[in-house]
Amino acid sequence: MTAYHPQDPAVDQTPPAYPAQAAAALAEAVRTRLKRPPPPLPRADGALLKAAAAIMLLGALATGLALYLGHREVPLEPVxxxxxxxxxxxxxxxxxxxxxxxxxxxxxxxxxxxxxxxxxxxxxxxxxxxxxxxxxxxxxxxxxxxxxxxxxxxxxxxxxxxxxxxxxxxxxxxxxxxxxxxxxxxxxxxxxxxxxxxxxxxxxxxxxxxxxxxxxxxxxxxxxxxxxxxxxxxxxxxxxxxxxxxxxxxxxxxxxxx
Structure with missing residues (x-):
């Protein structure tokens, strides 16, 4: 059995990291991760979102047109x-x-x-x-x-x-x-x-x-x-x-x- 000698170069002499330094390193890694652009949506999902947006827009236009025509066709009662x-x-x-x-x-x-x-x-x-x-x-x-x-x-x-x-x-x-x-x-x-x-x-x-x-x-x-x-x-x-x-x-x- 080899005895431990404090001056042995084969042994890692780096002192253990303090808890504050470990937390800072972890936070830096998270920030680096968040700065990366999100991966592109699959082609099928993008087409589905575009279709849903178009349907919502058409529905809003149809509702507005119906309200306008309904208001225009209702005559005001004469005094x-x-x-x-x-x-x-x-x-x-x-x-x-x-x-x-x-x-x-x-x-x-x-x-x-x-x-x-x-x-x-x-x-x-x-x-x-x-x-x-x-x-x-x-x-x-x-x-x-x-x-x-x-x-x-x-x-x-x-x-x-x-x-x-x-x-x-x-x-x-x-x-x-x-x-x-x-x-x-x-x-x-x-x-x-x-x-x-x-x-x-x-x-x-x-x-x-x-x-x-x-x-x-x-x-x-x-x-x-x-x-x-x-x-x-x-x-x-x-x-x-x-x-x-x-x-x-x-x-x-x-x-x-x-």
Whole structure:
């Protein structure tokens, strides 16, 4: 047996490491390990992740599109304005009156409607309104004896000229005498007696309030319906469709009565 000699070179003379040095070495090894880039994913796993991301993106886009279309297709409920004309109670959608939601002006005992022709829906208003569209301006008011059809015809008859000519739509046309209150207008009446329709329109180029450049509805007709006087201002171009116009306005009014 060989005896240990402290000066023997065959024996490792390095003193044992201290615990702190061992911990530092271990930490350095961990840091070196973490700095290395991760190994690339297998090709199949990368393709799977890309497909999953694409599916999630398409799902998000589809959800957003559905929400947008659903919000766009749901119309806003129009503001309803209650009204009373004589003994008749009405509920009038504000979009038929042409007023803005913050408009505080109200016609006491009267209702005004602005209707698109021929749809009879809400008419476009303001400077952005399409000039190619036509509209009806309808005023509902309490009954007045002067607006009774028979009374109107008897008043007009005193100032009519004897000349009569026909007009499309089954109407006949009469002129008014010079110097009469209706000079510059023509009277369009239904046959045989004008009880169904009697409207006044200005002559082409007539200088009157109804022929102002900013007024596109120069013709006017007044009749009685459901206990109210109904006055319609309308373009001359649609006078041949008077039966459709009166029928549509009557149905619109019927839908407002409560």
């Amino acid at each position: 309803i304005q209650p009204a009373r004309i004589g003994t008749v109670s009405l509920v009038v959608p504000q979009n038929l009156t042409g007023t803005e939601p913050d408009d505080t002006s109200r016609l006491v005992g009267m209702v005004r409607l602005r209707l698109d022709w021929p749809s009879l829906g809400p008419a476009q208003t303001g400077p952005t309104a399409l000039q190619s569209r036509q509209r009806l301006l309808v005023t509902l008011s309490p009954p007045d004896k002067v607006n009774d059809p028979q009374t109107q015809l008897s008043v007009y008859a005193r100032f009519l000229t004897p000349t009569v000519w026909s007009n499309p739509g089954g109407l006949v046309v009469r002129g008014f005498r010079k110097g009469s209150p209706y000079e510059g207008d023509e009277l369009y009446v239904s046959v045989p007696d004008g009880r169904g329709f009697a409207a006044r329109c200005p002559l082409d180029g007539a200088k009157s309030d109804s022929a102002r450049p900013d007024l596109d509805e120069p013709c006017r007709v007044t009749f009685r319906h459901r206990g109210m006087d109904v006055n319609i201002r309308f373009p001359r171009a649609i006078i041949a469709d008077w039966e459709l116009m009166l029928g549509g306005v009557r149905r619109t009014i019927d839908g407002l009565i409560r």
